[in-house]
Amino acid sequence: xxxxxxxxxxIAQGLRRRxxxxxxxxxxxxxxxxxxxxxxxxxxxxxREHVEDLVQETWLRVLERGRQYDSRxxxxxxxxxxxxxxxxxxxxxxxxxxxxxxxxxxxxDPSPFEATAKTEEAARLARSLAALEPLTRExxxxxxxxxxxxxxxxxxxxxxxxxxSSRIYRGLAALRTQLEKEENEHGRP
Amino acid sequence: xxxxxxxxxxxxxxRRLAAEATDEENRLLDEHLxxxxxxxxxxxxxLRALRGLGELTLDVDxxxxxxxxxxxxxxxxxxxxxxxxxxxxxxxxxxxxxxTAAGSFAVWTLTPPAWTAGVVxxxxxxxxxxALGLLAPxxxxxxxxxxxxxx
Numbered sequence: 001x002x003x004x005x006x007x008x009x010x011i012a013q014g015l016r017r018r019x020x021x022x023x024x025x026x027x028x029x030x031x032x033x034x035x036x037x038x039x040x041x042x043x044x045x046x047x048r049e050h051v052e053d054l055v056q057e058t059w060l061r062v063l064e065r066g067r068q069y070d071s072r073x074x075x076x077x078x079x080x081x082x083x084x085x086x087x088x089x090x091x092x093x094x095x096x097x098x099x100x101x102x103x104x105x106x107x108x109d110p111s112p113f114e115a116t117a118k119t120e121e122a123a124r125l126a127r128s129l130a131a132l133e134p135l136t137r138e139x140x141x142x143x144x145x146x147x148x149x150x151x152x153x154x155x156x157x158x159x160x161x162x163x164x165s166s167r168i169y170r171g172l173a174a175l176r177t178q179l180e181k182e183e184n185e186h187g188r189p
Numbered sequence: 190x191x192x193x194x195x196x197x198x199x200x201x202x203x204r205r206l207a208a209e210a211t212d213e214e215n216r217l218l219d220e221h222l223x224x225x226x227x228x229x230x231x232x233x234x235x236l237r238a239l240r241g242l243g244e245l246t247l248d249v250d251x252x253x254x255x256x257x258x259x260x261x262x263x264x265x266x267x268x269x270x271x272x273x274x275x276x277x278x279x280x281x282x283x284x285x286x287x288x289t290a291a292g293s294f295a296v297w298t299l300t301p302p303a304w305t306a307g308v309v310x311x312x313x314x315x316x317x318x319x320a321l322g323l324l325a326p327x328x329x330x331x332x333x334x335x336x337x338x339x340x
Contacts, residue, residue, distance in 0.1 A: 020272065023265050027258050034257070038249050052250065056257050060264050113245045125241040143207065145242045150207075165209065172203040176235055183234075 004074070011075045015066030023063075030059055033076065036146065037083055043141050044087050046130065048112050054090060058083040077152040080142070084156055128178035132171060139164055140171035194221065198228045206235055289316065 014025035037058065041051045061082045069078055110123075111130040117123035129137055135157070142153045150168075154161045201218040204210040210218070222229050289312075296308045 020265060020268055023261060026261050030254055030257050030261070034254050035246075035249050038253075039245075039247055042247060048247075052253055052256075055253065056260050059257050059261055063261055063264055064268065112247060116247055117245070121237075122241060122244055125238055126245060128238070129242075129245075141242065144239045145245070150209075165207070168207050169200070169203045172206060172235060173199070175238055176199075176231060179234055179238055 008071050008074055012069050012071035015062070015069050017066075021063050021066040026059065026063060029062075029075070029079075033079060036076075037079065040080060040141070040146065041083055041087055042112050043129075044084065044134070044138060045091070046111060046134075050090060050094075054083065054086050057086050061086070073155060074152065076146065077148060077155050080146070080148075081156045081158075124179065124182045128175055128182055131178050132174050136167050136171040136174060139167035140175065143168050195225065195228055198222070198225065199231060202228070202232050202235060206239065 011025065011029070014022035034055070037055055038051055041054050042048055045051060045054075058079065062079065065082075069075070111126050113126035114123050114130065117126050129141075132140070138157065139153060142148045142156065143150070148156070150161050150164050153164045157164065198218060198221040201210055201214045201221075204214055205218060222232065293308065293313065297305055
């Protein structure tokens with residue numbers, strides 16, 4: 001915990017440096033968080049197109065707005081919040097049907113995760129996730145994939161902790177139902 | 190066993206998975222799981238799914254990191270140039286203000302009233318209008334909108 005606080009303080013110091021953010025520090029952060037950021041944005045958009053542009057734009061925002069980073073929070077939630085806001089701005093300009101109409105028919109194309117799944121079980125999980133409502137899926141992934149606290153997720157999605165909590169419960173129930181359905185249709189591995 | 194008991198058990202399972210279950214809920218859930226195979230299967234299925242989430246990965250283009258780092262370096266240089274430009278602008282503005290104040294004081298004290306009126310009409314008022322015009326876009330900028338994933 002103390003090491004984490006120290007790390008957060010070091011990041012904040014580097015980002016708020018007088019005369020501009022520490023580029024060497026940013027390069028290290030890019031290496032550390034790139035894969036997670038890509039994964040989160042692909043989940044959010046449901047496709048890979050434009051994700052690389054959004055990733056790049058996210059880091060440029062970090063560079064430009066480093067002074068706004070509040071070191072009371074860990075770096076990841078701040079980074080993911082920036083990425084999320086950019087993704088939502090992008091979706092507002094170019095709506096993705098699967099996100100705009102969560103109750104609509106699911107796209108017949110496999111999700112990027114299903115396409116790259118190495119096992120049948122992973123493919124089944126990816127299909128089940130893709131069938132969830134986007135806000136529910138997001139809360140579930142931030143909690144169990146990115147291992148963020150409810151408070152951190154609430155900061156990212158700009159919603160009360162109680163809302164995040166109920167999205168997670170709803171997501172767990174929906175995921176379980178989806179998996180049951182998948183297992184009944186395709187059989188256990 | 191009635192349906193309510195299973196539904197309750199499943200909600201305790203969700204709360205346990207989210208690390209939000211109380212000791213009492215955990216105790217009741219364990220008691221239920223000891224006698225209910227269906228809910229044990231349900232817990233196992235959920236645990237398997239959550240373990241699987243960490244294994245959902247994507248192949249990230251190996252060149253992406255280098256491209257992002259190059260973009261950061263370019264933008265950092267650009268920001269540094271902008272900061273230097275802003276510093277020069279501020280220094281220039283400070284010098285102009287100082288000269289204006291000194292000049293106005295000199296005009297006010299050393300020249301007849303007609304000259305003073307001329308300076309106010311042709312220098313002070315246009316300068317104030319220009320300053321307001323430059324500041325207005327910053328003062329009147331709308332607050333950021335709240336974003337939502339689903340409209």
